[in-house]
Every structure is written in structure tokens, then in C-alpha cells.
Amino acid sequence: MDNEYKRYYIKIRTILGINPKTIHEELATALGSKAPSYPTVAEWAKRFREGREDVNDDPRFGRPVSELTDENIELVREVINNDLHSTYDDIIAETFLSHGTIERIIHDCLKMKKITSRWVPHQLTDEQKQKRVKLCRENLAKFRDGSWRLCDIITGDETWIYHRQIHRKSTNASWVGEDESPTTIVRRGKFEPKNLFSIFFKSNGPVLIHAVDEGKTIDHKYYIENCLEPVVKEIWKQRKSAGTKGIILLQDNARPHIQSDVINYLTEQHINIMSHPPYSPDLAPCDYWLNDYIKRNLTDQPDEKSLARAVSKVMKKIPKEEFKKTFDKLLERMELCINNHGDYFEYLIK
Structure with missing residues (x-):
């Protein structure tokens, strides 16, 4: 027109x-x-x-x-x-x-073009950007001098998963014939059933898939007893001679993760803690890869137990190469963070 x-x-x-x-x-x-x-x-x-x-x-x-x-x-x-x-x-x-x-x-x-504005998780301050650069440099140095190895990292986080899945618009596109109406997808209601999961993994696959008990919240005691202790037990099972020696834990800065009893427990277990900057989901493998991968590959589930089984099934079907690849990407992302002066960098990833 x-x-x-x-x-x-x-x-x-x-x-x-x-x-x-x-x-x-x-x-x-x-x-x-x-x-x-x-x-x-x-x-x-x-x-x-x-x-x-x-x-x-x-x-x-x-x-x-x-x-x-x-x-x-x-x-x-x-x-x-x-x-x-x-x-x-x-x-x-x-x-x-x-x-x-x-x-x-x-x-x-003017050599200009119009592009869509990019969304970022948080408006980073200069101080936060500097901290991101500092921690990325420190962590990278330990991998480069051989102090740390990617195969010794365990990472984990909590994520809410709905019983009914709504995927991205691109995956919901469908062909329709002439005069046919498009399929409809109902937006989730405020109180649709969902469950909280705590998931840990290494470069060779899953370590822990824990469905948090309904009505429970994760405080530091729950985190130690139901997440960290089973993770330590699984490490000893996988590494009978070495145990937790050399193991590095990468977790975000949620309050239960950094509480003093949690830090003391990890120290007693001889587990190293990889420093993670605040407001940095782009440097956390659960956030930039796993959580989205699980949700994309789930189907609707009728109840909590079936959802837990489905999540476990998806996790166990992921090829080992994919787990290894995500830790290789972690090093690349640290480099990008440094090169981008601590600002979010995902728009630079091709």
C-alpha cells in the first residue's frame, strides 16, 4: 500500500x-x-x-x-x-x-542496516563486566597451565520444567492446505503443573538427575543432602581410585550454592570450586545448553513421576560427544567474554 x-x-x-x-x-x-x-x-x-x-x-x-x-x-x-x-x-x-x-x-x-534489538539477562555495570573478565582470565589460566582439566568439571543447576510443553514458534510451524486454519497452541496458565529439577553432569554424561520433592524449596541443607552428597557418591563410584581428587564444581551464585556450610562441605570433600561471575548465564553450561535442550526434547507428561522418567530418558539419550562439546564451548565463551570487555557476547556467536 x-x-x-x-x-x-x-x-x-x-x-x-x-x-x-x-x-x-x-x-x-x-x-x-x-x-x-x-x-x-x-x-x-x-x-x-x-x-x-x-x-x-x-x-x-x-x-x-x-x-x-x-x-x-x-x-x-x-x-x-x-x-x-x-x-x-x-x-x-x-x-x-x-x-x-x-x-x-x-x-x-551511511552503511547502516536495521537489525532486531538483542535481549540480555541483566544490565551489567562496569564493575560487573570487569569481574567477568577477571574471573574468565583466572579460570582460563588454570586450564592452560594444566592445573585444571575439562574432564574434571562437574556442573549443575536447578530448573523448572512444566508437564505441558510449549516449544518455540519456529518448531510449532506447520503446513496447512488452502482454506485450512492454522493449528492453535494454548498459552500456559499461571498455575499449570511444573516440577523443579536439580541436574549435574560431566563431559562424559549425567552425574545426577534429581526431582525436587513437591512443596520443598532448596535451602543449603537440602542442597547438601539431596544434591551434593549423591553427586560425591557418584564420583566415587565412577572414579574408585581417584575419588574427588582434582574434581572442579561449576555452579552459579544462588544463595544455597554459596552458603558457608556448602562451601565447607565441598572443601572437606576436596572439591575445587570454579569461580562464577554473577549474572552470567552465558558462562554456565546448564543455562546456555542443557536446560533448553531438555525442554525442546520433552513431550507432555501427565504427572510428576512420568515427567521425572522423561527427563532422565532425554538426559541418557544425549550422545557423550555433546557433553564434551559443551565444555569445549565453555573455554571459547570465556575467551569471547574477555574479548568483548566483559559484556554479553552471545550475539557474536555464529
């Missing part, structure tokens, strides 16, 4: 007394990403309320409208700098340049 037709629509709806917000919503529903922005709709609605009849752009005398002049380039740059989310319609409304001229200025002269 050309700008002229969009403005005719805005004009008619404005004459009928419809407010700009509703007009914008209607256009967005009909045109999607091709709809004019709300500021553009509001500006044209204001003009029509004030008696404007013409839906075409006003000519701006003295400025070439189709040439790549320095003046026009700076004009477009200024509009974009003032609003990084501005659309072509916004820029046209501000500059009165043609769509083609603006497109050439943006791509050929």
Missing part, C-alpha cells in the same frame, strides 16, 4: 473521530511491518484535524529531493540518531525525501 493510500485511510478514520492510537493499531494489524509508525499516524491525524485536505508530502523548496547531497545525508543521519527505531515513513515525514533516496543514503552512504 502506497503512502498516499495509508494517509487516505488515516484521513477518513480521523474524520470519523477515531483516535490515532486505534488507527495505528488497525494499520499494524492489516499491514504488519509495512504499517506507518505511531508518531507518523499521529502527525497526519493532527494535520487532518486541523483542516488539511492534501495527502501528499509538501514540497520543500531549495532542497534536492532525489540527490545524494551532503545536506540530505546529514539530514537522514540526524533523524536516525534522534530515534534509532525510526521507520522509512518516519524519515520521509521528517525530511520530505523520496523512499528511494533515503534507502540509498542509508545503505550506500
Whole structure:
């Protein structure tokens, strides 16, 4: 739909007394990403309320409208700098340049492209970024000088898993025939059943898959008795001669994980603790790989017991190479964190 037709629509709806917000919503529903922005709709609605009849752009005398002049380039740059989310319609409304001229200025002269904003887990402070860099350097140094080995790392975390699975939009896409309606997926309700799991693994596979008792919360006592003690027992089972010697535990900074009794227990068991910076799911294998992997491969389960069995089955089916690969990626991620000055780096991963 050309700008002229969009403005005719805005004009008619404005004459009928419809407010700009509703007009914008209607256009967005009909045109999607091709709809004019709300500021553009509001500006044209204001003009029509004030008696404007013409839906075409006003000519701006003295400025070439189709040439790549320095003046026009700076004009477009200024509009974009003032609003990084501005659309072509916004820029046209501000500059009165043609769509083609603006497109050439943006791509050929300013060398810019529009990409989706990236989501980050936390707005890191400079101090937090510095700490991420510091800990990554310290941890990497121990692997490089041979003090630590990737095969000796055990990592674990807690995650909530719903009985009913809702996968990403891309995995829910399905083919439909002509005149057929798309399938529907019901959004989860606030109180849908879910269970908390504590899962630990090494580079050769699972170490512990623990379904937390319903109604229980994980405090430091529960964490030691139901998570760490079974993990230590499994280590001794797998490494009868070496036991916990050289074992490194990577866990996040949740309160039960760093409580003094927990630290004392790990020290008594001769388990090294890998320092983990706060607000760093991008440096935790459970967060950047395992939890999502499990949930993607689960089907709906009727109750707690069947869910626990299903989670265990998914874990045991993961090839050993995948476990090893995720620890190799941990070193790469530490490097990326350092190179990106402690800021989140996942957008740099190809």
C-alpha cells in the first residue's frame, strides 16, 4: 500500500473521530511491518484535524529531493540518531525525501542496516563486566597451565520444567492446505503443573538427575543432602581410585550454592570450586545448553513421576560427544567474554 493510500485511510478514520492510537493499531494489524509508525499516524491525524485536505508530502523548496547531497545525508543521519527505531515513513515525514533516496543514503552512504534489538539477562555495570573478565582470565589460566582439566568439571543447576510443553514458534510451524486454519497452541496458565529439577553432569554424561520433592524449596541443607552428597557418591563410584581428587564444581551464585556450610562441605570433600561471575548465564553450561535442550526434547507428561522418567530418558539419550562439546564451548565463551570487555557476547556467536 502506497503512502498516499495509508494517509487516505488515516484521513477518513480521523474524520470519523477515531483516535490515532486505534488507527495505528488497525494499520499494524492489516499491514504488519509495512504499517506507518505511531508518531507518523499521529502527525497526519493532527494535520487532518486541523483542516488539511492534501495527502501528499509538501514540497520543500531549495532542497534536492532525489540527490545524494551532503545536506540530505546529514539530514537522514540526524533523524536516525534522534530515534534509532525510526521507520522509512518516519524519515520521509521528517525530511520530505523520496523512499528511494533515503534507502540509498542509508545503505550506500551511511552503511547502516536495521537489525532486531538483542535481549540480555541483566544490565551489567562496569564493575560487573570487569569481574567477568577477571574471573574468565583466572579460570582460563588454570586450564592452560594444566592445573585444571575439562574432564574434571562437574556442573549443575536447578530448573523448572512444566508437564505441558510449549516449544518455540519456529518448531510449532506447520503446513496447512488452502482454506485450512492454522493449528492453535494454548498459552500456559499461571498455575499449570511444573516440577523443579536439580541436574549435574560431566563431559562424559549425567552425574545426577534429581526431582525436587513437591512443596520443598532448596535451602543449603537440602542442597547438601539431596544434591551434593549423591553427586560425591557418584564420583566415587565412577572414579574408585581417584575419588574427588582434582574434581572442579561449576555452579552459579544462588544463595544455597554459596552458603558457608556448602562451601565447607565441598572443601572437606576436596572439591575445587570454579569461580562464577554473577549474572552470567552465558558462562554456565546448564543455562546456555542443557536446560533448553531438555525442554525442546520433552513431550507432555501427565504427572510428576512420568515427567521425572522423561527427563532422565532425554538426559541418557544425549550422545557423550555433546557433553564434551559443551565444555569445549565453555573455554571459547570465556575467551569471547574477555574479548568483548566483559559484556554479553552471545550475539557474536555464529
